[in-house]
Amino acid sequence: MSLTETQVLIIGAGGAGTSAALHLAQRNIPCVLLERGLVGGQASGVNYGGVRQQGRHPAELPIARRAMTLWQRLTEIVGTDAEFTVSGHLKLARTLEEEAELVAYLDVAREHDLPLRLVGRNALHEDYPWLGPKVIAGSLAPEDGAANPRLLVPALARAARDAGADIRENTRARALRFDGEMFEVETEYGLYRARWLLNTAGFWGGAVAEAFGESVPVSPLNPNMMVTEPMRYFIQPNLGVVGGNVYLRQIPRGNIIIGGGYGVSDPAVPWSRPRADETRAAMALAAELVPEIAGACVIRSWSGIDGQMPDHIPVIGPSRTTPCLLHAFGFSGHGFQLGPAIGAILSELVADGHTDVPLEAFDIARWTGPAERPDHP
């Protein structure tokens, strides 16, 4: 069995893993990224494509703010903008309770310098005359937008390779060990040894953590996604609702991408598929939000596999059992925007031993209990 030694071994080539490989390679730190399928094959590649800060858990906002600076320089970093468009994100309320939530979030946004503007009923229907009558208020995040998830991760991977990272696709980590000094990962194609291990394996990050004695309640999350045939381009902002049971955006070529509800999956295969009843529910909710699209046809629907945490925020940061093991998984359906920053943060933890972004809220200890923190160099 062939042996590959490197400084940093990364498991999982989604947005977090590929951006980690890119940032490490840019700092001339040797790394190997192992991916069971193709890069960006699951949640990072098949998600809705929302590049959104509005509505995030307050703990995520510093990461989201940092990510936005990378999104704004994406072409410079990876050679393509991955169709990133600053269209604004308009979060809508359909009841008074939902409106109250929009108002309450304004304080959170202010604390994190996130520009946000509440739009009352009259102004909302004046500015967006195509909104359905059930919508009573909105909150616009002008910096937010959307991108093409099918392009981002492959582009990050290519840039990482160009910078010197070694990315091995179709290479599944079968067994993971730590011998007190080095990590050892066994694959069908050989053995990999490294000083550091980064766990960016999405839903499968749970199994990686488990291999080092850290059991976390991560479950598969399968977004129920669909797209319509193209129609006249008129929906400029990326639309969401309080509660998140439907979200939709139109791309300039006219197709409308709609998400809502959850599909089904078998992560062992891996295999995922949308559910017909959830698809229908999302179709009805979308048509209620923007009645004009009711006549459009859905031409395709799909799903993927992400990791869902019970508190809907990821695990990010050092392991509590194993030195030089860093986790970043369980993004609970909203990691796409964060991805580029996660790699930067992980590379700082490896190379500098610290990062300026506060990570306390994402500590794995919230699930595994306050074990003694091992010494990370």
Next chain:
Amino acid sequence: MRTIVVGAGPAGVRAVEQLVTAGLRPVWIDEAPDGGGRIYQRPPLGLTRDHRQLYGMEAGRARAVHDTLDALKSRTDWRPNTLVWHIDPHNRTLETLCAGQQATLTYDNAILCTGAMDRVIPLPGWTRPGVTTLGGAQIALKAQGCAIGQHVALVGTGPLLWLLAYQYLKNGARPVAVIDTTSFAHKARHAAALLPGGTVFWKGLWYMAAVRAAGTPVFEGARPVAITGSGDEVKAITFKTASGATRQITCDAVALGWGLKPEAQLADLAGVPFHFDEPQHNWVPEKDATGRTKVPAIYLAGDGAGIAGADAAEMAGARAALALLEDAGRTVPGPLTATLDGALARLSGFRATLERAFPFPADLARAMPDDTLVCRCEAISAGDLRAVGGRPATGAAPELNRAKAFTRLGMGRCQGRVCGPAGAEILATALGRDVAAIGRLRGQPPVKPVPLASATVQEAAE
């Protein structure tokens, strides 16, 4: 036991016939208003042409299928004009759409007889109005009694090319050219091996002879180059003859097609494994000789499970129904089963030879000019697709679904049903790999477009 048969072409009709004979009352779903499949597509009410005029030498078979269909309707839960847009093999449900109404149907067993469609190789100019497929032109003739133009050129290869030329002649519309990409010598080489095909073979020979005898300009071993025209009109077809000379023939409509491909999306969504069948040069769902698949309760029959023709489809439909009945613990007539098994085995050998006699000209797709549209739904050119085999910002696409993700090929209304085969050839060449090695476009629901508005008018499941 609730059994659902999807499709009312030759395979579906014969499957339902066996189920009804065994005392079942299956749910029977078809997209067309009155069944018959593509091959025996029925004319709309009021069209007065008889079976002989509409179906030629196949009139007897067409009438038999139609008569059986009509006799069976009242003995089934007959649901015409109904699209099955999804199947969930774990919960055993089908999602249907009929006149804007959705319904979820549960099943214990399902026989999928979903038929076939034309296989197209895009040419420069193929998106011009006036260009259609051979199958489309034949349906216009069968269902509407009309030709696609005054001066029609037929391009492609396969039995349908010659059958359509013959049918046009019989209807007084002599094609201005029959351009067959297979050479006469190649077909002749396979003639001896086709002899066991019996009447199918002799009918084929008769069509070819009749087309020639009528003085139709025939070009074999030719290569179409472009369909030219102005505005919305087709003016001519340009091609290279077998000797390499460039010819242009004036025409006002073109029908093209290179054999058929299975409409196997439901089998795909049901989780039936696929394999690349070399003689057919198609991805086909796997089934055994009886129509059983690896997916419990899913049976396949007819061209949707690999192209074998209408006669074989009738037998395969009956056989799949018998397999289903056997699996359900019913006693089935042994002699009938044995007869069908024997006949199907003989036909499958004949079919493979027929496919070899009219090979898919992969080189034609592979050599498509860079500026030709491959995917007309998303306006993706051959050059766009080739570029993802190189070094774009995303890195190269190692297989077809990645190329789809990067370029949008196959992401439009048809979901790659039209552009898939040619797109695969182009990408395979760009990657320097065999076409079977780059995979096939993954099936995703809905099988065909479903309107958003239909979500709000749900019909309770039966």
